Amino acid sequence: MTTPGTFTITARDGAARRASLATAHGVVQTPAFMPVGTQGTVKSLCPRDLREIGTQILLGNTYHLYLRPGDELIARLGGLHRFMAWDGPILTDSGGFQVFSLAGLRRLTPDGVEFASHIDGSRHFFSPEKVVSIQQNLGSDIMMVLDECVPYGADFDYTKKSLALTTAWAQRCREAHPPLHRGQLLFGIVQGGFYPELRAESAAQITSLGFDGHALGGVSVGEPRPEMHAIIHSSVPHLPDNKPRYLMGVGAPQDILAGVAAGIDMFDCVLATRNARNGTLFTSTGKVNVKKAAFRDDDSPLDPACSCYACRTFSRAYLRHLYIAKELLSYRLNTIHNLTFFLSLTKRIREAIETGGFASLKAEMDAIYPPDAP
Numbered sequence: 001m002t003t004p005g006t007f008t009i010t011a012r013d014g015a016a017r018r019a020s021l022a023t024a025h026g027v028v029q030t031p032a033f034m035p036v037g038t039q040g041t042v043k044s045l046c047p048r049d050l051r052e053i054g055t056q057i058l059l060g061n062t063y064h065l066y067l068r069p070g071d072e073l074i075a076r077l078g079g080l081h082r083f084m085a086w087d088g089p090i091l092t093d094s095g096g097f098q099v100f101s102l103a104g105l106r107r108l109t110p111d112g113v114e115f116a117s118h119i120d121g122s123r124h125f126f127s128p129e130k131v132v133s134i135q136q137n138l139g140s141d142i143m144m145v146l147d148e149c150v151p152y153g154a155d156f157d158y159t160k161k162s163l164a165l166t167t168a169w170a171q172r173c174r175e176a177h178p179p180l181h182r183g184q185l186l187f188g189i190v191q192g193g194f195y196p197e198l199r200a201e202s203a204a205q206i207t208s209l210g211f212d213g214h215a216l217g218g219v220s221v222g223e224p225r226p227e228m229h230a231i232i233h234s235s236v237p238h239l240p241d242n243k244p245r246y247l248m249g250v251g252a253p254q255d256i257l258a259g260v261a262a263g264i265d266m267f268d269c270v271l272a273t274r275n276a277r278n279g280t281l282f283t284s285t286g287k288v289n290v291k292k293a294a295f296r297d298d299d300s301p302l303d304p305a306c307s308c309y310a311c312r313t314f315s316r317a318y319l320r321h322l323y324i325a326k327e328l329l330s331y332r333l334n335t336i337h338n339l340t341f342f343l344s345l346t347k348r349i350r351e352a353i354e355t356g357g358f359a360s361l362k363a364e365m366d367a368i369y370p371p372d373a374p
């Protein structure tokens, strides 16, 4: 087995990279889209579905799994891979984002963050060492450091102070998890808000700590898309070329294409799965709402260009009926379709970089998913 953390770039097309990242549970071909499985499941799909649609790597979430069912329980039962019967790579976020976006009554201190569980209000404390220990218990292949995801609109001084805390926490995470300990990788997270000079400052600090990969955090937090794309372009050059780059929480098809063009390798976004459950489907001709009246007696497949189980087996009329009738199968079929769209898009991106055709693929997709469309 290739040593976990080995990152091999096999082709380039402009700043876009075609690479592979070795983990303890398999090699991830990049650019890669990572379905979100926050509570140890990609909502409504089983591991067999995920394999069938070509999933390489899944996301889990420290905050959620720590609160319920508990990381120590999962460790006792053999770790997250065995618990959810997924034998491929898993990346877990540190929970920093959820503490600020989900938990109540949180208190930020130099030593970590105190918060109240969104489930039962019980009080908890996440230190850098604690979030490392939780992810070690889960057995994640890629662990994220504890960081503060600075809210959109934070001023320069707050953002500068916050990135210093994020760096201190990152250092403590690195010390708590020696390189390649039990084959588990550790990624640093660059903050700095929407201030290019603070992004450069955060990147210089984080990339000096010896991580296996680097994430850009603090984006996809409600900012206008042009601001997101601008800060990505100005930040990526500060990330080492020879390690994976992960853009957290991004994104829509147009954001993935812009991210790849800037040199990003890994993406995660709840959009694919969340929109599936509310009937918004991504197709080869743009976004479609499954409950549209025109689908009422339309016997054709949702997307003739899609080879997923939903598109090759059922009609638009049936998918619309399931959604309107609030049938559980609607969740599963819509999710199978949307994830297939995102996984196929990143597969086409990998092939385009190999053949030097990325720019034309991006132009083709930008015509269908315009960068200035919501």
Ligand SMILES: CNc1nc2cc3c(=O)[nH]c(N)nc3c(CC[C@H]3O[C@@H](OC)[C@H](OC)[C@@H]3OC)c2[nH]1
Pocket: 036, 037, 038, 059, 060, 061, 092, 093, 094, 095, 096, 097, 098, 144, 147, 148, 149, 150, 189, 216, 217, 218, 219, 220, 221, 248, 249, 250, 268, 270
């Ligand atoms: C949507 N926009 C968005 N911007 C984000 C920015 C940050 C950030 O700066 N730091 C950290 N630590 N996490 C972030 C995250 C959470 C991603 C996780 O949140 C969960 O999806 C919501 C999922 O957990 C399975 C995923 O796991 C990596 C962001 N999400």
Ligand SMILES: [Zn+2]
Pocket: 302, 303, 306, 307, 308, 309, 310, 311, 312, 336, 337, 338, 340
């Ligand atoms: Zn489909």
